Amino acid sequence: MRTIILKTASAYLLPVLLLFSVFILLRGHYFPGGGFVGGLMASIAFVLHAFANGLSNTKTLIRFHPGFLMPVGLALAFLSGMAPLIFSLPFMTGLWYPEALPVIGALGSALFFDIGVYLVVIGVTLTIIFTIADTI
């Protein structure tokens, strides 16, 4: 499936799609979106790149095994849940920065939790797809 059109397009599409997935992730708290969908979209971006340029090229592009995103994401989600304990609040109580920030909006522990979900989803999807593509 290596057409020159797809190959050229994917070089531009990858950053755009990734950016879009981050956008979806960040807007999740107010509008449709969130870490799960965002993560799926980011994975699709990489998979598209792999279709166009071959798996090995995508792997060199990512540089590390996508599986490493799973522990990182899990740790981030877990830590964002643990953070309230510092203020002696129960596990997973939402913490919020009092004022809204530009671009991102309200900043809270839930956002970091969502980023954790985002990373785990990318890690899981890419690990499964890359492994299957490798093996077959």
Add this chain to the structure above:
Amino acid sequence: MLIAILLGFLFSLLLVFTGKFFQGKGGIVSSLIPLVLFGYFLQFIPEIADGGTIVHSYSWVPSFGVNLDFTLDGLSLLFALMITGIGFLVFVYTAAYLKNHKYLDRFYGYLSIFMAAMLGLVLSDNLITLFVFWELTSISSFFLIGFNNSNPESRKSAITALAITGFGGLSLLAGALVLGSVGGSYSINELLNSSGEIAASPYYILIAILIFGAAFTKSAQFPFHFWLPGAMKAPTPVSTYLHSATMVKAGIYLLMRMTPVLGNQEFWNSTLIIVGAITMVYAAVHTLFRTDLKGILAYSTISALGILVFLIGQGTEAALIAAAVFIVVHALYKATLFLVTGIIDHQTLSRDVTILRGLRKVMLPVAIAGFLAAISSAGIPPTIGFLGKELTYESTLALVSTPLLWIALILITKILLLHAGFVAGISPFIGKLPERFAKTRKPGFLLWVPPIILSVAGIVFGVFPGIIEGSLIKPVVAAMGQDAGDQHLQLWHGFNTVLWLSVATIVIGTVLYFTIKPSQKLVNLAARVEYISPESIISGFWSLFNKFSSFWTRIFQNGYLRNYVSTIMVFLIGLSGYTLFNTATFSIDLSTLSGITVYEIAVVCILLIAVFFTVFTRSRLAAVASMGVMGLAICLVFVFYSAPDLAMTQFSIDTLTVILFVLVLYKLPRYLELSDYKTRIKDGVLAIAFGSIITILILEVLAQPVHMEISEYYAQNAYLLAHGKNVVNVILVDFRGSDTFMEISVLAIAAIGVFGLLKLRLKKTDQR
């Protein structure tokens, strides 16, 4: 106190990153952890001796009554000191015993996890927390028994131990839950107040049986004892620490802890006396039929645990004092004997008592430690072992029903244990040194100092029992709800029955030692009746169970995806069809449905076309693509009914599913007609039936009155409590964040599973 308990866990976590340092010369540094903890617990002695208890409480899951409540009273203190004190010596000993072992850091990690778990166990006041720590000790024991994981025997023993103690753990959990619901609290301190109600409740017997199930498996009581000799596959420091001094006493601890709550009942006392007596005699007789030093020690440990259960069962003040003293006695001499055995094994590479002789010439300090431990185990004055034995006889003599029988049994046990102690502690060192051991190297300083310390402590406590009497023993009895006010520990009681029993034990035991020598013949003799031992019976049951489960698996898990799917469908159709048939009203209220729009008709048409195309196409890729079309059409439906989040997710998932299918199917051979006409008809009927059931189900759901409270709650509070306007996302990351966390964990596990399965298979084909 929480930090003291967690220190071991933290240290093992640290080892993950600094393992290299602790692998080499740094190993000895790790023994600072138990030493510090030992010092920490020592400082509480004066306060506890004055009758105080120290309580620390941290709330954990208060809504379920599960809290990290820690109570330090006499009983906990005795165990905490044993855990950290013997722990320190074992940590030191390990540094020399496993010197240059490539997984030394791992070993220390497991050991400190175990130590922390054990401390948590004896300090917990909350039954559920106690259960958690209880399981942690079983798990760390599993890793330690299987430490030599290249040896299949080790692995098998580790699994047996885990299965038996894990079963006990479940029993403890069940017991704790029933006890909690009958007594109204999970706190042991609060349960003390309702012990009368618990004893009167119809669930008393059930609770007692469940608690017994936990204690008897952990403390290796007959018929669950056989995991303990198997556990001797572990390196000797583990046998010393877990399987003689501390972990196996967790069951004893549980029984002692529960005595004020559940004790003083006929059922409790007589069960413990009978089980304890059977165990102590059975295991003591077994020591005669072993030639492996560790095997002898394992059975004598089981026997000693039996004596403890027997004493707790008596439940009198004298018996509880005897039990408390005997715990100290046993920990001191048995740990010494294990350490001595370890040194012999380490230096001569043999543990066979039939060939080990005259080793005093090459390792005198070890011989001294062995000798002192052996006479303490024999109960020869002035050791603390003598005290322990006297107290045991005294309390048994005072038993109301058939004291003669029990005295006879305990006498036999003590005589055989004396024999076992002599065989393990003295016989390897006396006599003429055989040629093959002449060049044995002297053990290092770190190896022989720990056993010397322990065995000398046995003598010191024996000569000056006052040291432990007020500080350790009496608080233990007080913690079990008995007052040990005017009892005094002393070596000399005057000429009475107890003394004559002691003399008889020592004389008969010594004669036995000189007449019965351990030999291979005896081992073979015992092997002949092996088939009726509990171990063979239970392992027979296990293999039957395995056969049954593989038979069952062959039927249902036959490897054909289509069979799985149809099994699931048939089951669902049967179950929900039956329920629907009984309860469904089959009425559709058309008036509540919204009108049909043109878009919807279009989407449904696309759906139908895609369905037919999927079913009738002869190309796999086309089938997959048209299934993708179906998915997208459903996404559109979601969009029409204003569920954009759902639509987005479904859209992405569908895309990925199609990609996955394509990846797999692309490489398959050309489409073949594998199924015949009949199968297709069958599959079609099944599919249509399943679809109809689901449709009826959905219509039924629509006919139900809708409860809006929950969704209204979320809608109202999403912005107020969670600062979010997208309710779906707020539920995911905030209201039900723990669920999401579990879900992503499951996802990660699934990905690791896929990775492992596929990559490991690749390696195997490479080998071929």
